[in-house]
Amino acid sequence: xxxxxxxxxxxxxVDVAAAANVxxxxxxxxxxxxxxxxxxxxxxxxxxxxKLGYVPNLIxxxxxxxxxxxxxxxxxxxxxxxxxAPVSAFTDxxxxxxxxxxxxxxGYQEDLxxxxxxxxxxxxxxxxxxxxxxxxPPAVAALLREAAVPVVEMFDFTPNPIDMLVGFDHRxxxxxxxxxxxxxxxxxxxxxxxxxxxxxxxxxxxxxTVRELGGTLxxxxxxxxxxxxADGRDAMRxxxxxxAPATAVMCGxxxxxxxxxxxxxxxxxxxxxxxxxxxFGDLEVCRESEPAITSVTVDSAEMGRMAARNLLARIxxxxxxxxVLMPFRIVPRATT
Amino acid sequence: xxxxxxxxxxxxxVDVAAAANVxxxxxxxxxxxxxxxxxxxxxxxxxxxxKLGYVPNLIxxxxxxxxxxxxxxxxxxxxxxxxxAPVSAFTDxxxxxxxxxxxxxxGYQEDLxxxxxxxxxxxxxxxxxxxxxxxxPPAVAALLREAAVPVVEMFDFTPNPIDMLVGFDHRxxxxxxxxxxxxxxxxxxxxxxxxxxxxxxxxxxxxxTVRELGGTLxxxxxxxxxxxxADGRDAMRxxxxxxAPATAVMCGxxxxxxxxxxxxxxxxxxxxxxxxxxxFGDLEVCRESEPAITSVTVDSAEMGRMAARNLLARIxxxxxxxxVLMPFRIVPRATT
DNA sequence: TTGTATGCGTTATCAA
DNA sequence: TTGATAACGCATACAA
Numbered sequence: 001x002x003x004x005x006x007x008x009x010x011x012x013x014v015d016v017a018a019a020a021n022v023x024x025x026x027x028x029x030x031x032x033x034x035x036x037x038x039x040x041x042x043x044x045x046x047x048x049x050x051k052l053g054y055v056p057n058l059i060x061x062x063x064x065x066x067x068x069x070x071x072x073x074x075x076x077x078x079x080x081x082x083x084x085a086p087v088s089a090f091t092d093x094x095x096x097x098x099x100x101x102x103x104x105x106x107g108y109q110e111d112l113x114x115x116x117x118x119x120x121x122x123x124x125x126x127x128x129x130x131x132x133x134x135x136x137p138p139a140v141a142a143l144l145r146e147a148a149v150p151v152v153e154m155f156d157f158t159p160n161p162i163d164m165l166v167g168f169d170h171r172x173x174x175x176x177x178x179x180x181x182x183x184x185x186x187x188x189x190x191x192x193x194x195x196x197x198x199x200x201x202x203x204x205x206x207x208x209t210v211r212e213l214g215g216t217l218x219x220x221x222x223x224x225x226x227x228x229x230a231d232g233r234d235a236m237r238x239x240x241x242x243x244a245p246a247t248a249v250m251c252g253x254x255x256x257x258x259x260x261x262x263x264x265x266x267x268x269x270x271x272x273x274x275x276x277x278x279x280f281g282d283l284e285v286c287r288e289s290e291p292a293i294t295s296v297t298v299d300s301a302e303m304g305r306m307a308a309r310n311l312l313a314r315i316x317x318x319x320x321x322x323x324v325l326m327p328f329r330i331v332p333r334a335t336t
Numbered sequence: 337x338x339x340x341x342x343x344x345x346x347x348x349x350v351d352v353a354a355a356a357n358v359x360x361x362x363x364x365x366x367x368x369x370x371x372x373x374x375x376x377x378x379x380x381x382x383x384x385x386x387k388l389g390y391v392p393n394l395i396x397x398x399x400x401x402x403x404x405x406x407x408x409x410x411x412x413x414x415x416x417x418x419x420x421a422p423v424s425a426f427t428d429x430x431x432x433x434x435x436x437x438x439x440x441x442x443g444y445q446e447d448l449x450x451x452x453x454x455x456x457x458x459x460x461x462x463x464x465x466x467x468x469x470x471x472x473p474p475a476v477a478a479l480l481r482e483a484a485v486p487v488v489e490m491f492d493f494t495p496n497p498i499d500m501l502v503g504f505d506h507r508x509x510x511x512x513x514x515x516x517x518x519x520x521x522x523x524x525x526x527x528x529x530x531x532x533x534x535x536x537x538x539x540x541x542x543x544x545t546v547r548e549l550g551g552t553l554x555x556x557x558x559x560x561x562x563x564x565x566a567d568g569r570d571a572m573r574x575x576x577x578x579x580a581p582a583t584a585v586m587c588g589x590x591x592x593x594x595x596x597x598x599x600x601x602x603x604x605x606x607x608x609x610x611x612x613x614x615x616f617g618d619l620e621v622c623r624e625s626e627p628a629i630t631s632v633t634v635d636s637a638e639m640g641r642m643a644a645r646n647l648l649a650r651i652x653x654x655x656x657x658x659x660v661l662m663p664f665r666i667v668p669r670a671t672t
Numbered sequence: 673t674t675g676t677a678t679g680c681g682t683t684a685t686c687a688a
Numbered sequence: 689t690t691g692a693t694a695a696c697g698c699a700t701a702c703a704a
Contacts, residue, residue, distance in 0.1 A: 013683095029683095056681090058682090063683090
């Protein structure tokens with residue numbers, strides 16, 4: 001014996017096996033495949049487990065079975081409610097299925113070493129990955145494809161997912177918001193949005209549709225993601241000179257929308273008469289503000305659960321759709 | 337050979353060792369203790385690592401070294417910004433130290449099987465635990481003490497932590513808010529808060545101090561945590577009959593405060609003349625609302641980093657303070 | 673500075 | 689239905 005490690009007082013599978021007068025393998029089966037053990041021995045084993053307070057070592061189990069029962073979730077931030085909701089739903093669904101979620105925060109900085117983050121996480125040999133967003137450096141997709149691990153991307157809807165995708169079409173959101181405004185007679189439009197890829201797409205769809213419908217884009221204000229209320233107030237201050245006569249603004253998020261609404265009130269601008277506002281995300285802040293803010297809603301909890309379902313199916317070797325397009329809907333409220 | 341497992345195509349430490357003409361142990365050292373390897377061989381090994389795309393299996397490493405380099409974070413919810421900020425900061429700090437964070441969502445339901453959640457997480461053999469909040473079922477503390485794993489509790493300040501504690505004194509917050517209001521001449525007070533343990537403490541401190549100072553608690557509205565804007569609007573509707581003459585309200589969170597402010601505006605109540613409002617958390621929503629809302633601020637990002645620092649110190653075998661009391665401060669704004 | 677032997681705690685596989 | 693055995697891929701302890 002060439003080692004002198006600290007004798008772990010922790011109870012192991014052999015201890016349980018000894019206490020129950022069975023082989024370790026039988027204990028393992030009681031835990032992982034109960035139907036392959038006779039009820040009598042299973043009961044005896046469970047008794048021993050309880051008596052000894054045995055907590056199976058999933059690290060050892062993972063090494064042996066080559067299944068870690070962990071999922072890595074790579075998220076730009078959990079501090080924005082837009083992401084917190086689907087990530088929570090995803091985590092809950094995974095927990096119920098017996099998986100644990102490793103949280104990786106990628107931030108919004110371009111200089112973050114995303115491939116490094118992915119590599120670090122792959123060292124844990126996760127059974128699957130959740131990526132929030134679909135705009136990664138090319139090295140990331142290569143890394144993941146090579147690792148041959150199931151991946152779901154969530155939030156975006158792009159043509160060539162790394163593996164699977166659950167999201168919605170941000171460009172189409174912009175298109176629909178423009179149509180919604182136009183349908184209410186608006187001719188003048190503006191945008192206040194973040195510089196993240198999704199907001200860029202929504203902005204592009206909006207601008208293109210505005211042109212198509214013969215409207216005018218009178219102003220555009222771009223801030224750094226993630227969006228806050230201050231960004232909306234700021235946008236209002238910058239865009240104010242261009243907002244008369246009546247203009248309809250698409251905001252990058254509900255936070256931005258609330259900020260614009262707040263600043264509009266301060267400036268005595270009539271909403272929606274002089275300024276119509278549409279947010280994005282349908283957060284509580286929109287529903288409960290006064291006036292209530294029109295917003296684009298998407299069932300983000302369902303999106304998280306769907307991502308979990310598809311990932312679990314793929315892990316189980318079942319088929320799962322490569323791309324799931326989630327619906328969205330504009331909820332008209334008092335700001336339009 | 338009694339097995340026929342799938343021949344893993346994955347590159348392992350022996351493959352790198354062969355490619356670099358060294359022993360596997362040398363490769364391990366290049367990765368975990370570079371100063372114990374000569375620069376020449378280290379360079380050769382790194383080259384092999386890059387060429388083969390070797391990603392060390394941390395599960396195997398963890399089993400061998402008995403250090404998982406994982407931390408489990410048990411949080412009621414990440415969907416509330418009050419928790420999202422410190423948990424983000426904690427996760428960032430841990431990532432920088434080479435640790436991964438396992439996310440466990442405990443929710444607010446009493447019926448959640450918290451001991452079960454803890455046991456499941458302990459199966460991963462985390463090197464440490466972060467618990468948000470200090471009000472656990474007794475079984476949880478027993479479980480964790482027995483596991484002999486470093487634990488930090490965050491957010492509360494209680495006399496007998498399981499292990500370590502970084503938080504602030506919620507009762508004292510209530511006391512200070514009452515004094516703050518009284519110092520501005522208020523005699524009539526009300527509370528709108530959640531039913532979670534921390535809000536209960538703040539409410540108790542507030543009520544006791546109000547009595548002590550000869551004021552009157554004219555109303556109290558309690559909702560289910562976590563708090564939202566709707567809870568604040570609701571509170572305003574319920575408390576309205578009791579709010580004349582001028583009353584000062586302590587809210588359970590900034591969301592509640594924003595809701596009350598919104599509903600007060602709808603009802604034409606003058607703020608702060610007829611109704612003074614103080615929130616809790618100092619979220620952006622307070623700073624950027626109009627009027628800006630007075631709130632209690634605590635550096636929650638620093639709290640998360642501090643929790644990470646202390647946990648890392650303890651893991652490294654260094655000493656770390658058992659209890660760290662974080663300061664808080666009332667930020668007077670336009671609602672008081 | 674580098675290498676060798678061994679075990680970390682579990683599960684897949686085959687045999688009984 | 690149960691058991692014996694050999695990996696799983698790496699790092700510790702010790703030797704050279």
